[in-house]
Amino acid sequence: MTTDILHLRAGQKIMADSASPNPSIPIGDAGQTPLFSRSDSVARQLNRWKERIIESLLFVAAFSSVAITLGIVGILIYESSTFFAHVSITDFLTDTMWTPMFASARFGILPLVAGTLVTTTVALVVALPIGTVVSIYLSEFAPSVVREVIKPVMELLSAVPTVIYGYFALQFVAPMLQKIIPGLPTFSMLSAGVVMGIMIIPYVSSLSEDAMRAVPMSLREGAYALGANKIITAVRVVYPAALSGIVASYILAISRAIGETMIVAIAAGMQPNLTLDPRQPAETITAFIVQVSLGDLPHGSIGYQSIFAAGLTLFVMTLVFNIIGYGLRKRFREVY
Amino acid sequence: MDDPQERETSKDMQSPNMISEIATPTLMKGIAEPKSEIETKIDIRRLNFFYGRVCALKDVSLTIPPSKVTAFIGPSGCGKSTLVRTLNRMNDVIPNTSVKGEVCIDGQNIYSPSTDVVELRRRVGMVFQKPTTFPRSIFENIAYGLRINDLAGSKTELADRIESGLKAAALWDEVKDRLKEPAQGLSGGQQQRLCIARALAIEPEIVLMDEPTSALDPIATQRIEELIVELKERYTIVIVTHNMQQASRISDMTAFFWLGELIEFDTTEKMFTKPERRMTEDYITGRFG
Numbered sequence: 001m002t003t004d005i006l007h008l009r010a011g012q013k014i015m016a017d018s019a020s021p022n023p024s025i026p027i028g029d030a031g032q033t034p035l036f037s038r039s040d041s042v043a044r045q046l047n048r049w050k051e052r053i054i055e056s057l058l059f060v061a062a063f064s065s066v067a068i069t070l071g072i073v074g075i076l077i078y079e080s081s082t083f084f085a086h087v088s089i090t091d092f093l094t095d096t097m098w099t100p101m102f103a104s105a106r107f108g109i110l111p112l113v114a115g116t117l118v119t120t121t122v123a124l125v126v127a128l129p130i131g132t133v134v135s136i137y138l139s140e141f142a143p144s145v146v147r148e149v150i151k152p153v154m155e156l157l158s159a160v161p162t163v164i165y166g167y168f169a170l171q172f173v174a175p176m177l178q179k180i181i182p183g184l185p186t187f188s189m190l191s192a193g194v195v196m197g198i199m200i201i202p203y204v205s206s207l208s209e210d211a212m213r214a215v216p217m218s219l220r221e222g223a224y225a226l227g228a229n230k231i232i233t234a235v236r237v238v239y240p241a242a243l244s245g246i247v248a249s250y251i252l253a254i255s256r257a258i259g260e261t262m263i264v265a266i267a268a269g270m271q272p273n274l275t276l277d278p279r280q281p282a283e284t285i286t287a288f289i290v291q292v293s294l295g296d297l298p299h300g301s302i303g304y305q306s307i308f309a310a311g312l313t314l315f316v317m318t319l320v321f322n323i324i325g326y327g328l329r330k331r332f333r334e335v336y
Numbered sequence: 337m338d339d340p341q342e343r344e345t346s347k348d349m350q351s352p353n354m355i356s357e358i359a360t361p362t363l364m365k366g367i368a369e370p371k372s373e374i375e376t377k378i379d380i381r382r383l384n385f386f387y388g389r390v391c392a393l394k395d396v397s398l399t400i401p402p403s404k405v406t407a408f409i410g411p412s413g414c415g416k417s418t419l420v421r422t423l424n425r426m427n428d429v430i431p432n433t434s435v436k437g438e439v440c441i442d443g444q445n446i447y448s449p450s451t452d453v454v455e456l457r458r459r460v461g462m463v464f465q466k467p468t469t470f471p472r473s474i475f476e477n478i479a480y481g482l483r484i485n486d487l488a489g490s491k492t493e494l495a496d497r498i499e500s501g502l503k504a505a506a507l508w509d510e511v512k513d514r515l516k517e518p519a520q521g522l523s524g525g526q527q528q529r530l531c532i533a534r535a536l537a538i539e540p541e542i543v544l545m546d547e548p549t550s551a552l553d554p555i556a557t558q559r560i561e562e563l564i565v566e567l568k569e570r571y572t573i574v575i576v577t578h579n580m581q582q583a584s585r586i587s588d589m590t591a592f593f594w595l596g597e598l599i600e601f602d603t604t605e606k607m608f609t610k611p612e613r614r615m616t617e618d619y620i621t622g623r624f625g
C-alpha cells in the first residue's frame with residue numbers, strides 16, 4: 001500500500017526532499033552514521049517513513065477534492081451537451097418560459113434564475129445586516145460569558161435540517177407575513193427567503209466575528225486614544241479592518257442561499273415564474289432539479305436532461321459570485 | 337529582591353557623605369508635594385493599579401510639569417506602560433483591572449465618576465510602541481480622529497488641519513503627494529510619525545508615548561526625537577523608553593520605576609549625573625535591569 005502511495009509524484013518529491021540531507025545513506029543501513037546509535041537511526045528512518053506516508057495521504061485527500069470537483073463539472077457539461085443539442089443556447093438564455101412538462105416544452109432558464117436571485121436577495125437582506133450586527137455585538141460588546149452561550153446556540157441554527165426550515169416557512173412564517181402583507185399567497189419567495197435568511201445568519205455572524213476578533217487590540221486602542229467610543233471603534237475601525245474576512249462570510253452566505261434547496265422547494269411554490277416581486281410564488285433552479293429528480297419527468301427525456309443545464313447554470317452563478325468575492329477579498333486584504 | 341525602602345536605608349548608612357535630607361525626597365513618602373517653582377500638569381497621587389489581583393503599580397506619586405518632556409524608565413515589567421496608560425484611562429479597556437488613588441490633570445481627578453473618558457482622551461493623546469495606523473489612506477488616518485471629535489468642519493478646514501498635523505509631525509514633505517495612498521505603504525518610521533500627526537491633529541494638551549521609537553531604525557528614531565523636543569513647547573509629553581541615551585537626550589524630567597514602585601524622580605540632569613539612589617545609578621549605568 002505504501003509503495004502505491006509513494007508512486008505519486010508528490011510522494012516521490014517528499015521522499016527526495018527528506019532524503020536529501022543525507023543522500024548517501026541507503027535506507028535500512030543508517031547505522032553507518034557516526035552521530036547516532038543504530039537503534040536511534042532506525043527510529044529516525046521509521047519516523048521519516050511515517051511522515052512520508054502521512055504527507056502522501058494528505059496529498060491524496062487534497063487532490064481527490066479537486067478531482068471530484070472536476071469530475072462533477074465534467075459530467076454537468078457532458079450531460080448538458082445532450083440537452084443543448086436539442087435546445088439552442090440562445091433560447092435557453094433568452095426565452096422567458098420554462099415549461100419542460102408541457103407538450104410544447106419551452107426551456108428558457110430566466111424564470112428559474114429570477115426565482116433563485118429573488119429568494120437569495122431576500123435571504124441576504126435578512127441575513128447580512130442581522131448577521132453583521134450580531135457579529136459586531138459578539139466580538140466587541142458581549143461579555144465573554146454571553147458570547148460563550150450565544151455563539152454555540154447560533155451555530156446550532158445552521159445544524160437544523162433545512163426540511164424543518166421549509167415547514168417552518170410554510171406553517172409559521174407565511175401565515176405571519178400574510179397578516180402584515182394582505183394578499184400574500186401561502187407559497188411565496190418572500191417567506192422562503194426570510195427563513196433562508198434566518199438559516200444563514202450564523203454563517204455570517206460566526207465567520208465575521210472570527211474576522212473581527214482577529215483584528216489586533218492595538219488598532220482598537222489607537223482609535224480609543226483618538227477619543228473614539230466603542231461603537232465608533234467597532235464600526236469605523238474594526239469592521240473595515242476585518243472586511244476581507246467579513247466579505248468571505250458574505251460570499252459563503254450568498255453561495256449557501258443560491259444553492260439552498262429544501263426551503264425554497266417547500267415554501268416558495270414550484271411554478272416557474274419570471275418576476276422580481278418577492279411576494280409571488282416562483283421556482284428556483286434548485287427546486288426545479290428536486291422536482292425532476294423526484295420523478296416528474298421520464299428519465300432520458302429532454303426535460304430530464306434539462307436538469308443538467310440548470311445545474312450548470314447554478315454552478316456558473318455560484319462561480320461568478322465566488323470570483324467576485326475573491327476579488328473583493330483581495331482588495332480588502334487585512335493589513336493591520 | 338530587597339524592599340527598595342530597606343535598600344535605601346542601608347545605603348544611607350553605608351555612605352555617610354550623602355545628605356540624607358535630600359536623599360529621601362518627599363516623593364518617596366507617597367504624597368507628592370510639588371516644589372513651588374514647578375508648575376504641575378499631571379498630579380499622580382498614591383496611585384495603585386491592579387490587573388486582577390496582581391498589583392502593577394504601588395503607591396505611585398509624582399507630578400508632571402507642563403511643557404516639558406518627562407521620561408519613564410525602568411526594567412521590563414516595572415509598570416511604565418501601565419502608568420502612562422492610566423493617564424488617559426486606556427487601561428479601562430482591559431477587563432478585570434482596578435485603580436486606587438488619583439490622577440489629576442489641571443487639578444481635575446480623571447478617575448472621578450464625572451469624567452468624560454472620550455473627552456479626556458481627546459485632551460491626552462497617545463502614541464504606541466507599534467504604529468497603529470488604520471488600514472486606510474494617509475489622509476483618512478488623520479481625518480478619522482478629526483471627524484469623531486467634530487473638528488473636521490468644512491472640507492478645506494479638514495485639509496488644513498491634516499496638513500498642519502502632518503507638518504507638526506515632520507511628515508508633510510514626505511507624504512504631501514500621496515495622501516490618498518494606503519497608510520500601510522509608509523515605512524515604520526513614517527507610520528509612527530503619522531500616528532503622532534494623528535494624535536497632534538486633534539490638538540491634545542498632553543501626548544503620551546510608550547516606547548515610540550523602539551521599533552525604528554536610528555535615523556527614524558532621531559527624527560522622532562527631534563520632533564519630541566520641538567513639540568514640548570506646545571505639549572506636555574510623557575515618554576516611556578528603554579533607551580537611556582534617548583531619555584537623557586530629550587527629557588527634562590526622569591522617573592525611574594522598579595517592580596511597580598517609583599524609585600526616584602528628578603530632573604534628567606540630576607538623575608543622570610548624581611542620582612540619589614544607588615538603584616537608579618545602577619540601572620542607568622546598565623549594571624542591573
Ligand SMILES: Nc1ncnc2c1ncn2[C@@H]1O[C@H](COP(=O)(O)OP(=O)(O)OP(=O)(O)O)[C@@H](O)[C@H]1O
Binds near residue numbers: 414415418419430
Ligand atoms: N493586560 C495585562 N494583564 C495582566 N497583567 C499585565 C497586563 N499588562 C501588564 N501586566 C503586568 O503588569 C506589570 C507591569 O507591566 P507593564 O506593561 O506596565 O510594564 P512595562 O514597564 O511597560 O514593561 P516593558 O518595558 O516590558 O514594556 C507586569 O508585571 C505585567 O506582567
Ligand SMILES: [Mg+2]
Binds near residue numbers: 416417418546
Ligand atoms: Mg511597556
